[in-house]
Amino acid sequence: MGPHYLNHLFDPKSIAVLGASEREHSRGSIIFRNLLACGFKGKLYPVNPNHSTVQNHRAYKSINDIQQPVDLAIIISPAATVPDIIRQCGVEGVNAAIILSDGLGETAAGNTGAKLQAEMMKYAHQYGVRILGPNCLGLMLPKKGLNATFTQQMANPGHMALVSQSGALCTAAIDWARAEGLGYSAVISLGDVADIGFGEILDYLAMDPSTHSILLYIEAIRDARSFISGLRIAARIKPVVVVKAGRFQQGLQTAIHHTGAVIGSDDVFHAALRRAGAVRAYTIQQMVNAAEILSRRHYHVKGDQLAIITNGRGPAIMACDRAVELEVPLFELEQTDLDQLNPHLLANWSHANPLDLLGDATAEHYQVALNHCLQAGKVAGVLVLLSPQTMTDATAVARLVIETSQNSPKPVIACWMGSAQVAEANRLFRQHNLPHFDTPEFCVGAFALLTSYQRNQQLLMQVPGPFTQHRNPDIAGARLIVEEALASGRQHLSSLESRAVVRAFHLPLAPAIYASNANDALIAAETLGFPLAMKINAPDIQHRSDVGGVRLNISSAATVRHNFHEMLATVREQYPDAEIQGVTLEPMYRRAHGRELMIGVVRDPVFGPAISIGAGGVIAEVMQDPFTSLPPLNQFLAQHMISRTRVNKLLRAFRGMPAIDFNALEEVLLRVSELVCEIPEIRKIDINPLIADDQGALVVDVKIQVDAQPATTRPYAHMAVHPYPxxxxxxxxxxxxxxxxxxxxxxxxxxxxxxxxxxxxxxxxxxxxxxxxxxxxxxxxxxxxxxxxxxxxxxxxxxxxxxxxxxxxxxxxxxxxxxxxxxxxxxxxxxxxxxxxxxxxxxxxxxxxxxxxxxxxxxxxxxxxxxxxxxxxxxxxxxxxxxxxxxxxxxxxxxxxx
CATH class of the missing domain: 3.40.630.30 (Gcn5-related N-acetyltransferase (GNAT))
Known part of the structure; x- marks a missing residue:
């Protein structure tokens, strides 16, 4: 297979600048001057019909006049001229274009921009021209001396690649990295993404030898499949760190206005990142710090327990507070640890983690503590803190930390607090590629990102098929039920239909009997036994309890008819036009050790179906702890989902209650995954409550919403992650x-x-x-x-x-x-x-x-x-x-x- 299809964009041998200018401070002038000043070794062709020369270079009236091969066109012309320029580029064999012009696309004022962009893309597809932009800052490749942007500050060469939907963030990140002595292999501004998006860029950067880590600033995703594909490819090979803007409503509205793209749920986006093996940061500094630490060394972090070594209590407390915030567990010293450490440390050291070696600590004390922590099986990483004190030689300790860490696969992160007195130590850390940060909080955050990265890499390696059980679900039967509901113009399945669909996929269901009149209700009650729950059966009514459509703890036959008639009268009074088909009777499911859970499915507008699990019943809204993942699931992914919820602690043995049957709960998640894989019409599933105890798991109530999906030849096109075929x-x-x-x-x-x-x-x-x-x-x-x-x-x-x-x-x-x-x-x-x-x-x-x-x-x-x-x-x-x-x-x- 030949060179990458974006090779002309990232490795051009000749560039034409359409709109190159002599006019001071214009974009055309700045772009061409940047290309000249930064040492681009290829051929440059300024194109401007109004000038014979531009910045002492012969100017051409159009791309046709160059009569030489051109790999890349940079276009800064008015929006109205861009479609024809792309046509001319295609005719002349130009394979790639960067469009800095604004006024094209959905975010442009009026309908003109969208029409111009559609015409532009018609020619691009016809001639095979790949387009970066429009309305972007451009492209910067420091090692190749290529600054095809209208920012005059060239980034330092380095090994981080930055891909951003915001040009302003690019300039800020370049400036910040220069101040920190960091550099980039590439800086790519995507702009309004008419053509080349995150997926294609990630696909290229994955195999780019100059790029060791990738930073993404994202406001919205237009093509989830392409994005996830490129992200998974890149994250398998090198660290990818993502900052997602618009986590909250006000930011979302700004992102929608800026990009014109559909915005999905932040929880689902986070789930997509985890499944793709990337890590998430929340600030620019976190993003760059994460990329730095992840690309410095190939750490193999096993577990998540952190050991902290310090010569001062204050910095250690700050580190502990941040660890609690980020849910980073601290290594607990046992008596055997104390027996090994005590003979070699000062008598009054803390005897606990953080290991406070006191202000009189020497380099030898630090070495003993660090060696012990690195050899402890439960320790996943070590944070070494130092504040300059009289008895502690900051430089000597730094040398020992560097030497000791080089012989261990576990990450060692340093924080030498201060300035002048620790300058030499920090220089040594930089020289030997040892992660170090200015504050204890940054250090703990960096370690949390390392553990998150390793955990997400495990998720990335999971490639489940759509099915995980030996007995096959009745897909055809479930599909017929869904199609019948859609054919009748309904999106909400009835209770009977919902139960039939999940039963077709072998989910464990509590028994239920449907009754259309009071006599049938009495017979059903005697069949099931008491106590009972009675629920209205009306497809048009989704929130049954809100309209008096649920009666619980019916304990005798004498009250069945009364509850039936009273319930129907109450519901009809509020919904006189509703189609009421009768009631459902179910046994009250009460077990001494039962825990109520919720399993839900939503179809995200960007990433498709997402599955969540959390606390159910009356505490669901209080705990608000659902953990979300993208299907398909396997046992490893199901276990991961359960372990990451807050309610997980209540599912284990406590206060005389036995642990639930986790295998049964995992099976329910796997069956739900199969359902959403095979029935793309599923829009929403609400299983609440799901009762789990030491005897198994049981679906007590389920609601399903569906809608029609377009026909496609692509299997599993409704999902962001394609199952193993x-x-x-x-x-x-x-x-x-x-x-x-x-x-x-x-x-x-x-x-x-x-x-x-x-x-x-x-x-x-x-x-x-x-x-x-x-x-x-x-x-x-x-x-x-x-x-x-x-x-x-x-x-x-x-x-x-x-x-x-x-x-x-x-x-x-x-x-x-x-x-x-x-x-x-x-x-x-x-x-x-x-x-x-x-x-x-x-x-x-x-x-x-x-x-x-x-x-x-x-x-x-x-x-x-x-x-x-x-x-x-x-x-x-x-x-x-x-x-x-x-x-x-x-x-x-x-x-x-x-």
Missing amino acids: AALESNAELADGTTLLIRPIRPEDASLEQDFIRRLSPQSIYFRFMQTLNKLTPEMLMRFTQIDYDLEMAFVAMVIHQQQETVVGVARYMTNPDGTSCEFALVVADDWHHKGIGSRLMLELIKVARQRGLTEMEGEILTENQGMLALMKKLGFTIRIQPDDLQLRRAVLRLTQS
Whole structure:
């Protein structure tokens, strides 16, 4: 597979500036001057029809007049001229454009901006021009001397990439980083995102060797699938830190006005970040601090307990307060710890965590304490605090901390408080890449981000399929119920319909009987036994208790008829036009050890369905502790959800009550996940209460809302995270009787993939990658095995011998930026050639591409690779000569019938 499709944007060899100007302080003047001043090594072409020269460079009347290849166009012209400029760029073969002009898009005044942008994008799609902007600050690549922005301050070169929807934040972050001695590999202002968005930029930065960490400032997401795909790809390879603006209502309104995009729930957005392996910060300084600490060293944080070492009580108290705020648990010293530490520390040290070594602490005291904490199994990280005092040599302690930390995988974070007396220590920390911050609060915050990052990376590695149980749900039956409700013009399922849908997915339901009249209600009551709950059965009424539609603790047959008639009269008085079908009778579910929970589903306007769990019943509104996650779920994700709620502590054994059956609760979450995966029409589910105890879990009440969804060829298009496509797994038998397992690739296949590449001959490696390669880099390995099953597909062919899996072939495709075609690659192990493996893999790949609605599959093949060319011809591909490179052939297959 060739260079990245954004290569012309990020590595241009020639740039045309349309709107370059001599006029002082104009954007066109500043942009062209920045390109000249910052040392861009490529060719520059100013375009201005009113000037023969611009800043001592020959000016061109239009892009057509340049008559030389142009990789990137920077456009600063009036909005009305932009569509035709994009058309001219397309005709001249320009592949990328940065549009700084405003007045285009939905945020522009009136309808003119939207029409201009639509026309602009029509030409962009027609000619394959990728656009950054409009209304953006531009692009800055410090190491390449490229400052294509109208800010005159060039960022320092570094290894952080900043991607922002706010140009103002870009300039502030550049200025702040310069003051802190930090730098950037790239600064990208997205502007109004007519074309290139976060997803595409993240996809490029993931494999950019100059970028070690990525910072995102986000106001709104337009394409959730692209964003999540790019974020997951990037976060697998390098740390991604996100600041999301508009967490509260007033900020949301400003973000909507600025971007014109749909804004979703902040809780769901946070859940999306966790699932994608990114971490969230809440200020610019937190964002940069997080990127710095995450990219300094590849820490393996196990657990979340923090040890604090100090020579002063005040800083330690500040650190403890911040730890409580961030729910960072502190390591508790046991007697064995004290027995080991006491002989080597001052007599009056704190004998607890924080380890206060007192103001007389020496470098040796610090070393003893640090060594002990790093060796303690429960300690996940150590914060070392120092305030300059007479007996403590700040520089000597710093040297020991640096030396000791280099031999441990656990993070050590330093805070040397002060200025002049600790300047040398801080210089040493910078020199040896040891994380250090000015205040104890920043240090604890940095550690919390580290633990959050490691936790989210575990979530990222989870790739569940849509189903997790052996007995299959009745999807067809549930879908018929939903379709019938929609056909009758209803979005709220009746109680009977809601219960039937969740029962189709095997959720445990409390028994219930429906009665249309008082006599049937009496028979149902005697059947179920007392005490009972009676609830109105009326599809138009959702909040039944608010209108007197719920009666609890009905304890005798004598009161059943009375409650029936009284309830119906009360409800009809308030809702005379409501369709009342009768009542539902359910046994009062009372167990001594039962806890009431709530499980909910909402469809977020950006990220689709999201599942939450928290306290239920009467305490739900008081605790307000639901924890949200995106489906699909597996057991690990379900356990994580439960553990992160506040009510989790009440679910465990306490005050004589046994712990609930956690397996049963996890099963309920998994069944709900299956339901929302398979029924895209689900808009909202409210399971409240769900009673959980040591005997199991039971759904007592459930409400479901639905709405129609557009038809699509993309499976699971309603979800932000595509499930693992387990349905595509198959077995095949070769002519010699060997059984092959062909399945989509999984993240845990990384070692198998590496072993497969090692076993390939140099010729096979060259044919596949068009370069020599001994093994896949960690970045390539993650990129190849942790894929977005919506935008790409990779099949592995495996043989299994004595329960040992061996990869013998891999075929993959990646969807091109046009969204309609894809590029394929295929390689088969040398000792498995001529057995039909390549054909079987390609046929599976072609079938999936067709099912996904792609129209064309293409790939580059070396001319000398005659075996591959012959296989492609056999499969129906057309082989085309590459005029610009006779060593290559392009194989093309139309996937749709003409």
